[in-house]
Amino acid sequence: MAKSGQSLGARVRNTAFSALVYLFLYAPIAVIVLFSFNTSRRNIVFEGFTLDWYGVMAGNTQLMDSLVNTLIVASCSTLLSVIIGSLAAVGMYRYRFRGRAAIDALLYIPVVIPEVVLGIALLSVFSLANVPLGLLSMIIAHATFSIPFVVFTVRARLSGFDASTEEAAMDLGANRLQVFSRITVPLIAPGIGAGAMLAFTLSIDDIIISFFTTGATSMTFPLKVMEMVRSGVSPDVYALSTIIILVTFAVVVTSQAIRYRHQKGQEHTGT
Amino acid sequence: MLMASQAIVELKNVDKRYGENHVVKDLNLAINEGEFLSILGPSGCGKTTTLRMIAGFEQQSSGTILVEGEPVEDKEPFERNVNTVFQSYALFPHMTVFENVAFGLKMKRTARAEIRERVQEALALVQLEGFEKRYPSQLSGGQKQRVAIARAIINQPKVLLLDEPLGALDLKLRKQMQLELKRLQKRLGITFVYVTHDQEEALTMSDRIAVMHEGILDQLDAPSRIYDFPATRFVADFIGESNIFDGLASPQGKNIVVTTEAGRVLGQNSGGFEEGEQVQVSVRPEKLRFDSEAREGFDLEGTVRENIFVGTFIKSILLLSSGQEVVLTSLSGQAVPEEGRSYHLFWEPSDAVILHSRSQEIWSTIANVDLSGFSAEADASADAGSAETGGANAAPASAGAASASAASASATPAAASAPAAAHRQKARA
Numbered sequence A: 001m002a003k004s005g006q007s008l009g010a011r012v013r014n015t016a017f018s019a020l021v022y023l024f025l026y027a028p029i030a031v032i033v034l035f036s037f038n039t040s041r042r043n044i045v046f047e048g049f050t051l052d053w054y055g056v057m058a059g060n061t062q063l064m065d066s067l068v069n070t071l072i073v074a075s076c077s078t079l080l081s082v083i084i085g086s087l088a089a090v091g092m093y094r095y096r097f098r099g100r101a102a103i104d105a106l107l108y109i110p111v112v113i114p115e116v117v118l119g120i121a122l123l124s125v126f127s128l129a130n131v132p133l134g135l136l137s138m139i140i141a142h143a144t145f146s147i148p149f150v151v152f153t154v155r156a157r158l159s160g161f162d163a164s165t166e167e168a169a170m171d172l173g174a175n176r177l178q179v180f181s182r183i184t185v186p187l188i189a190p191g192i193g194a195g196a197m198l199a200f201t202l203s204i205d206d207i208i209i210s211f212f213t214t215g216a217t218s219m220t221f222p223l224k225v226m227e228m229v230r231s232g233v234s235p236d237v238y239a240l241s242t243i244i245i246l247v248t249f250a251v252v253v254t255s256q257a258i259r260y261r262h263q264k265g266q267e268h269t270g271t
Numbered sequence B: 001m002l003m004a005s006q007a008i009v010e011l012k013n014v015d016k017r018y019g020e021n022h023v024v025k026d027l028n029l030a031i032n033e034g035e036f037l038s039i040l041g042p043s044g045c046g047k048t049t050t051l052r053m054i055a056g057f058e059q060q061s062s063g064t065i066l067v068e069g070e071p072v073e074d075k076e077p078f079e080r081n082v083n084t085v086f087q088s089y090a091l092f093p094h095m096t097v098f099e100n101v102a103f104g105l106k107m108k109r110t111a112r113a114e115i116r117e118r119v120q121e122a123l124a125l126v127q128l129e130g131f132e133k134r135y136p137s138q139l140s141g142g143q144k145q146r147v148a149i150a151r152a153i154i155n156q157p158k159v160l161l162l163d164e165p166l167g168a169l170d171l172k173l174r175k176q177m178q179l180e181l182k183r184l185q186k187r188l189g190i191t192f193v194y195v196t197h198d199q200e201e202a203l204t205m206s207d208r209i210a211v212m213h214e215g216i217l218d219q220l221d222a223p224s225r226i227y228d229f230p231a232t233r234f235v236a237d238f239i240g241e242s243n244i245f246d247g248l249a250s251p252q253g254k255n256i257v258v259t260t261e262a263g264r265v266l267g268q269n270s271g272g273f274e275e276g277e278q279v280q281v282s283v284r285p286e287k288l289r290f291d292s293e294a295r296e297g298f299d300l301e302g303t304v305r306e307n308i309f310v311g312t313f314i315k316s317i318l319l320l321s322s323g324q325e326v327v328l329t330s331l332s333g334q335a336v337p338e339e340g341r342s343y344h345l346f347w348e349p350s351d352a353v354i355l356h357s358r359s360q361e362i363w364s365t366i367a368n369v370d371l372s373g374f375s376a377e378a379d380a381s382a383d384a385g386s387a388e389t390g391g392a393n394a395a396p397a398s399a400g401a402a403s404a405s406a407a408s409a410s411a412t413p414a415a416a417s418a419p420a421a422a423h424r425q426k427a428r429a
């Protein structure tokens, strides 16, 4: 949005700069999408358009299995971290207890600690506790690094929260559980949603921690791709990547649209 | 004076401490069914805390709270038959006006059709028909306030607790809402416990006012009695404007002669005052009168510093020989004292309230002052008939020093009524 007062030179400069930023961000993605339709196996030149790689991808059971594993791990770890993280955030917001500051500080450790260290730590805990390496261990591991993010997003939401709304609900006859489900949860839902999105994305593209905690039969998509890269990436991986990009794009657009409509509904004074 | 069975809410010896901070001190308060009772006091005196203890959001440190004759210590807020209008409205932002108002009924599992009907009724009562589908963010402050009230009365509570409900509204809207609230209370017959720091609001709306001050209940009375017969210096100062004179009492028949630093004055003898007792005389600005001639029993002179026109009346600031400033108001159309001139000041003895003052600090300071010499000097200046020579510079140095320390001592809240002061000493020990 150029201001009317700006000179033509400044406008051209701004537009050019924005264009460069978007080129930088989206060129690699465009390349992947483009080469998923390439008839050539070698992705150096574009030789012709084909949908064959999508068929090859669907037939690649190993790749498909890894995708299913990734989705299972991401969904379960997201659910786990959202429940634990939200309750932790609410508890830490509401109650002042001994050691609260320490717990607060400890939350940042999993975020800043090198993933390799966390991966090794989790691996040794699992072997100590005799947890078999596989989907379960990976779910637990992913929840471990996702929980702090959920706590952060929910707490950000809580900081603008008027605690007297909870008291008002209780005053009107709602017991503690009803207050939580009807007042607290709806009000922090955007924070929970943002935390869930973060947890899900972090889980889907995690490699390092998954590498340490995966079992023989629980290969995830990123690990599978890593493995395939050694022998050169085949265009069916591009095809799957393109589908993932499309889905992501659709999710982002829908969520923005919902948010926009919601805001509009609350702003308008009509009806 | 009232039977115990009439009290719908009763606080007995209620104390509240937050750690070292003693916020509510030995509060005894019986609220009658159907009355409009205001809890009035400056910010931080414990009004909200008192209300929250009745609602159940805070637990008292000691004492008993009875609602409808039953102790409520063990009852959760959602089990108490009282409802609250919060200072910040506390509307549910994710619910429409309808859903906000219906919340209390939903919690009681009321049938849908009945909910619809009763919400409409409540909204009509606060003149918000047609706003059902709006969200709180789409309402003005006054409208939010109405929703909060409708939401709180939907369950037909016996008692409605209101915490400075009009505090955030502008003056004009506040005046209008005061009338509406009062009308609503009469119509519903619900007991209102109304917290405010606005004395005018309390005076216009209440059946009775409980004046609080640093956690202590100073006075519980009808508005006119609170205004005309303040029980403590704090009440006299806080409610309306008062001129307060420190002095020594000398009961003489139906009157009491009080010797103040600025001269002798009269007050009505309501009994219980001793010869030489340290007292305070409180006179409302509209009761203070002036003349060029001295009046029987009065020996008080003041020079007009300034006349201020305040709408329907004129406020005159007068400087006494002691250096104290007093305020006198005259209705416009009445005679107004001339700026710069000196007048004799007086009042009807029955218009002055004399308060016991048990402050040790004042007592000891005053006891050291040679009052005979001081009053002789004041007499002399009155004889000379000139305000200038009778000014503060003519007063003995010792009296000037005493006035400074007496003023600082009387500024402490220890100059409260006898039971309050006694309690305070207990609390200190």
Ligand SMILES: Nc1ncnc2c1ncn2[C@@H]1O[C@H](COP(=O)(O)OP(=O)(O)O)[C@@H](O)[C@H]1O
Pocket: B018, B021, B023, B041, B042, B043, B044, B045, B046, B047, B048, B049, B050
């Ligand atoms: N939860 C709390 N913890 C500690 N002190 C509190 C708390 N709530 C209130 N106070 C203190 O109690 C005193 C009275 O507060 P409050 O009842 O809110 O006064 P008011 O409503 O008359 O302005 C204040 O000094 C306040 O700081």
Ligand SMILES: [Mg+2]
Pocket: B044, B047, B048, B049
């Ligand atoms: Mg308050």
